[in-house]
Amino acid sequence: MPPPETCAMQPADLIITARWTIPVEPEGRVLDDHALVVRDGRILDLLPRAEAEQRYSARELVRRPQHVLLPGLINAHTHTPMTLFRGMADDLPLDTWLGQHIWPAEARWVDAGFVRDGAELAMLEMLQGGTTCFNDMYYFPDVIARAVDASGLRAGVGMIVLEHPTVWAQDADEYLRKGLAVRDQFRGHPRISMVFAPHAPYTVADDSFRQIRLLANELDTQIHMHVHETASELAESHKQHARRPLQRLDELGLLTPLLAAVHMTQLTAEEIALLAGRGVSVVHCPESNLKLASGFCPVADLAAAGVNIALGTDGAGSNNDLDMFGEMRSCALLAKGVAQRAEVVPAAAVLSMATRNGAQALGLGDRIGSLLPGKEADVICVDLSAAATQPVYDPVSQLVYATSRNQVSDVWVAGRQLLADRQPLLADAPAILARAEAWRARLSAARGSNAHD
Amino acid sequence: MPPPETCAMQPADLIITARWTIPVEPEGRVLDDHALVVRDGRILDLLPRAEAEQRYSARELVRRPQHVLLPGLINAHTHTPMTLFRGMADDLPLDTWLGQHIWPAEARWVDAGFVRDGAELAMLEMLQGGTTCFNDMYYFPDVIARAVDASGLRAGVGMIVLEHPTVWAQDADEYLRKGLAVRDQFRGHPRISMVFAPHAPYTVADDSFRQIRLLANELDTQIHMHVHETASELAESHKQHARRPLQRLDELGLLTPLLAAVHMTQLTAEEIALLAGRGVSVVHCPESNLKLASGFCPVADLAAAGVNIALGTDGAGSNNDLDMFGEMRSCALLAKGVAQRAEVVPAAAVLSMATRNGAQALGLGDRIGSLLPGKEADVICVDLSAAATQPVYDPVSQLVYATSRNQVSDVWVAGRQLLADRQPLLADAPAILARAEAWRARLSAARGSNAHD
Numbered sequence: 001m002p003p004p005e006t007c008a009m010q011p012a013d014l015i016i017t018a019r020w021t022i023p024v025e026p027e028g029r030v031l032d033d034h035a036l037v038v039r040d041g042r043i044l045d046l047l048p049r050a051e052a053e054q055r056y057s058a059r060e061l062v063r064r065p066q067h068v069l070l071p072g073l074i075n076a077h078t079h080t081p082m083t084l085f086r087g088m089a090d091d092l093p094l095d096t097w098l099g100q101h102i103w104p105a106e107a108r109w110v111d112a113g114f115v116r117d118g119a120e121l122a123m124l125e126m127l128q129g130g131t132t133c134f135n136d137m138y139y140f141p142d143v144i145a146r147a148v149d150a151s152g153l154r155a156g157v158g159m160i161v162l163e164h165p166t167v168w169a170q171d172a173d174e175y176l177r178k179g180l181a182v183r184d185q186f187r188g189h190p191r192i193s194m195v196f197a198p199h200a201p202y203t204v205a206d207d208s209f210r211q212i213r214l215l216a217n218e219l220d221t222q223i224h225m226h227v228h229e230t231a232s233e234l235a236e237s238h239k240q241h242a243r244r245p246l247q248r249l250d251e252l253g254l255l256t257p258l259l260a261a262v263h264m265t266q267l268t269a270e271e272i273a274l275l276a277g278r279g280v281s282v283v284h285c286p287e288s289n290l291k292l293a294s295g296f297c298p299v300a301d302l303a304a305a306g307v308n309i310a311l312g313t314d315g316a317g318s319n320n321d322l323d324m325f326g327e328m329r330s331c332a333l334l335a336k337g338v339a340q341r342a343e344v345v346p347a348a349a350v351l352s353m354a355t356r357n358g359a360q361a362l363g364l365g366d367r368i369g370s371l372l373p374g375k376e377a378d379v380i381c382v383d384l385s386a387a388a389t390q391p392v393y394d395p396v397s398q399l400v401y402a403t404s405r406n407q408v409s410d411v412w413v414a415g416r417q418l419l420a421d422r423q424p425l426l427a428d429a430p431a432i433l434a435r436a437e438a439w440r441a442r443l444s445a446a447r448g449s450n451a452h453d
Numbered sequence: 454m455p456p457p458e459t460c461a462m463q464p465a466d467l468i469i470t471a472r473w474t475i476p477v478e479p480e481g482r483v484l485d486d487h488a489l490v491v492r493d494g495r496i497l498d499l500l501p502r503a504e505a506e507q508r509y510s511a512r513e514l515v516r517r518p519q520h521v522l523l524p525g526l527i528n529a530h531t532h533t534p535m536t537l538f539r540g541m542a543d544d545l546p547l548d549t550w551l552g553q554h555i556w557p558a559e560a561r562w563v564d565a566g567f568v569r570d571g572a573e574l575a576m577l578e579m580l581q582g583g584t585t586c587f588n589d590m591y592y593f594p595d596v597i598a599r600a601v602d603a604s605g606l607r608a609g610v611g612m613i614v615l616e617h618p619t620v621w622a623q624d625a626d627e628y629l630r631k632g633l634a635v636r637d638q639f640r641g642h643p644r645i646s647m648v649f650a651p652h653a654p655y656t657v658a659d660d661s662f663r664q665i666r667l668l669a670n671e672l673d674t675q676i677h678m679h680v681h682e683t684a685s686e687l688a689e690s691h692k693q694h695a696r697r698p699l700q701r702l703d704e705l706g707l708l709t710p711l712l713a714a715v716h717m718t719q720l721t722a723e724e725i726a727l728l729a730g731r732g733v734s735v736v737h738c739p740e741s742n743l744k745l746a747s748g749f750c751p752v753a754d755l756a757a758a759g760v761n762i763a764l765g766t767d768g769a770g771s772n773n774d775l776d777m778f779g780e781m782r783s784c785a786l787l788a789k790g791v792a793q794r795a796e797v798v799p800a801a802a803v804l805s806m807a808t809r810n811g812a813q814a815l816g817l818g819d820r821i822g823s824l825l826p827g828k829e830a831d832v833i834c835v836d837l838s839a840a841a842t843q844p845v846y847d848p849v850s851q852l853v854y855a856t857s858r859n860q861v862s863d864v865w866v867a868g869r870q871l872l873a874d875r876q877p878l879l880a881d882a883p884a885i886l887a888r889a890e891a892w893r894a895r896l897s898a899a900r901g902s903n904a905h906d
Contacts, residue, residue: 121840336744406860
């Protein structure tokens with residue numbers, strides 16, 4: 001007969017103990033010396049370590065005595081394959097950057113191999129920086145979805161839609177048809193959500209928007225789109241449609257909780273109220289907006305209105321990294337500067353944006369984004385023992401204002417460990433880096449301008 | 454008889470070879486596969502690796518095949534002991550932060566031991582992040598100077614001056630007298646420059662400024678001061694002096710090339726022209742200004758006017774780290790957002806601010822800040838092999854827009870290695886971190902609010 005204390009022991013797959021745990025729900029809470037219990041890829045319990053030792057018997061125990069345990073970060077807007085363009089063209093206005101550098105490079109180089117190699121580099125970077133889920137928009141979503149499947153990460157993969165022809169499709173009908181075929185292929189995948197991704201109001205026509213609205217409502221599928229990124233987008237919309245893009249999208253029935261509207265640097269008070277009323281999510285990309293001088297997203301006003309605000313890095317072509325720690329810090333700092341009030345957008349609110357709010361923007365609010373029992377175990381550990389993050393009065397402040405991406409030690413997605421003590425377990429890092437360097441050599445040779453001196 | 458190629462070999466102490474070298478002078482230059490030759494703590498030569506192998510015979514050879522070699526970063530404004538307040542009070546306006554948190558904490562806790570332990574923690578963080586020189590302002594400059602001496606780093610140590618009494622001195626005369634005594638103690642120190650540090654126009658009286666001007670001119674010594682940090686500082690100056698602080702300082706004869714004016718968020722076009730004409734250096738602290746909602750320094754306009762712009766982190770109490778990579782990125786991004794032009798303040802200009810311009814602001818422009826032969830060998834290596842900094846089209850872009858502080862692998866100051874393959878050689882990191890944690894425990898216990906839950 002087993003001893004009495006063993007009688008009550010419940011089985012688990014994994015227990016992670018940490019110096020601090022930040023469950024994100026409720027916002028701002030920090031638990032000392034707790035244990036997260038995982039079974040079948042889900043969070044079974046979160047309780048004081050001493051109690052966990054009495055109550056659960058796990059196959060694996062991971063102790064992280066100088067770390068914070070928190071939900072994995074969610075990058076709500078990126079274009080993963082563009083990591084292969086990182087640093088290729090900087091310090092340029094959006095139209096020059098796109099028209100003279102990015103679009104020509106895409107026309108010449110983007111194919112399935114480029115997309116696979118770029119997405120793999122991006123996912124390696126995100127994994128090492130504590131991002132467990134991302135919302136992607138690019139050509140060849142089939143290739144991206146296969147790469148996500150192999151990586152162990154979670155993603156919303158965009159079914160991109162444009163009117164103009166590219167290497168992926170010739171017109172909006174073909175984009176939609178091919179996107180839906182990818183959706184069929186990955187239906188029921190536990191870590192991949194296919195998301196409609198009409199590129200922007202200025203590149204997609206009303207008829208296409210109507211189709212997307214019908215399909216999104218019918219299939220209960222999210223929509224991921226650039227909206228109100230720059231002042232010139234609004235000026236163009238006035239010329240072509242005699243209205244602001246948000247008004248046009250509202251008339252087309254697209255302003256619903258299914259929409260994640262990215263950038264949103266140009267907003268009136270009425271539009272902010274409209275977004276709150278319609279339940280639209282805003283994806284804020286502070287570093288991209290700054291680098292391209294696109295304008296300031298009014299984050300403090302959106303937050304005050306109750307709009308769900310998520311965070312994104314944008315592609316590494318414009319950012320130039322996929323670092324959600326950097327993005328959290330930039331978000332908190334910039335919001336205060338823009339609002340001229342140091343008390344707005346505090347650290348805990350920013351951490352919610354990078355986790356729980358991102359999950360909601362991706363339509364995954366009931367599955368990930370916080371450490372509530374029943375949610376999937378997408379979690380990370382961050383080592384705060386570095387000089388730059390000592391001493392620790394408040395781990396939430398430390399994560400947002402002082403932590404660097406390399407302090408992420410461990411990553412699990414749906415309970416499966418993908419990073420252990422800073423080492424990738426699935427990704428073949430040397431091979432991924434070698435393929436990235438091969439692309440650089442090819443692109444640089446073609447540009448004939450690798451020599452700096 | 455030695456073989457002919459050995460006849461011409463010159464002796465050296467150290468040769469560092471790197472995949473890329475960025476000498477900073479001339480701005481924007483990147484050298485492939487070069488070697489830096491060091492003798493007697495100074496840069497003897499910078500030349501292609503193959504030529505260096507023919508020409509120099511060194512006692513030590515350091516090969517860094519996936520790294521950038523560049524001048525050490527210069528943090529032109531900080532308050533090192535305040536690292537012990539990191540994250541103690543965030544998301545508060547400047548007056549609340551100072552009046553209700555920082556000043557009471559300083560009154561209760563700051564003594565020589567606090568200053569030593571805080572400065573050592575700050576220097577460990579800066580060393581690990583590639584900062585080789587910093588410009589400090591705090592109480593107990595004698596303690597700070599001793600800590601700098603022991604650390605191997607280089608610093609401008611502020612002779613702080615205020616009118617009101619603190620633990621360090623009772624009135625401006627005593628501050629000055631004690632500061633000058635520290636200066637005598639460290640006269641001729643190869644790595645320590647004592648700098649006048651009147652705190653700000655609103656805390657220092659005209660008579661004290663006149664004395665400081667006389668002494669600074671006589672002793673050819675720099676002046677380090679907060680100026681035009683917030684709009685309320687200007688409003689207060691209008692009430693008390695019926696003029697803006699810069700006008701008052703100009704009338705007092707303080708606007709000269711000896712002055713490093715920190716923050717400068719409130720500037721008219723006329724003032725920018727005045728600063729350029731007088732040769733004043735501006736120290737820009739983008740993250741501190743954002744976090745405290747102090748306003749935006751017009752960096753693009755200052756640069757266009759030819760003003761020397763250096764970069765600083767401010768103290769970790771307000772930033773919350775001493776990360777010059779983060780500060781470079783924030784500077785480049787914010788300048789574009791504020792100017793609404795993506796082409797302003799490009800990466801190479803920002804790297805100059807963090808190196809050469811900082812040296813000029815500290816009065817060390819002829820000794821450090823670039824890799825010109827004859828300058829002291831304050832240099833760092835940065836490893837770009839991480840996924841987040843691959844591929845590399847342009848190492849300058851990579852350093853400013855994508856590199857994290859932890860990628861600094863090696864640091865030398867005056868030719869002496871202080872960090873080797875990420876390990877501190879002089880600093881006793883475990884002891885420094887233990888003392889920081891002891892201070893946190895003491896402060897938290899006194900505040901009675903360590904429990905979050």
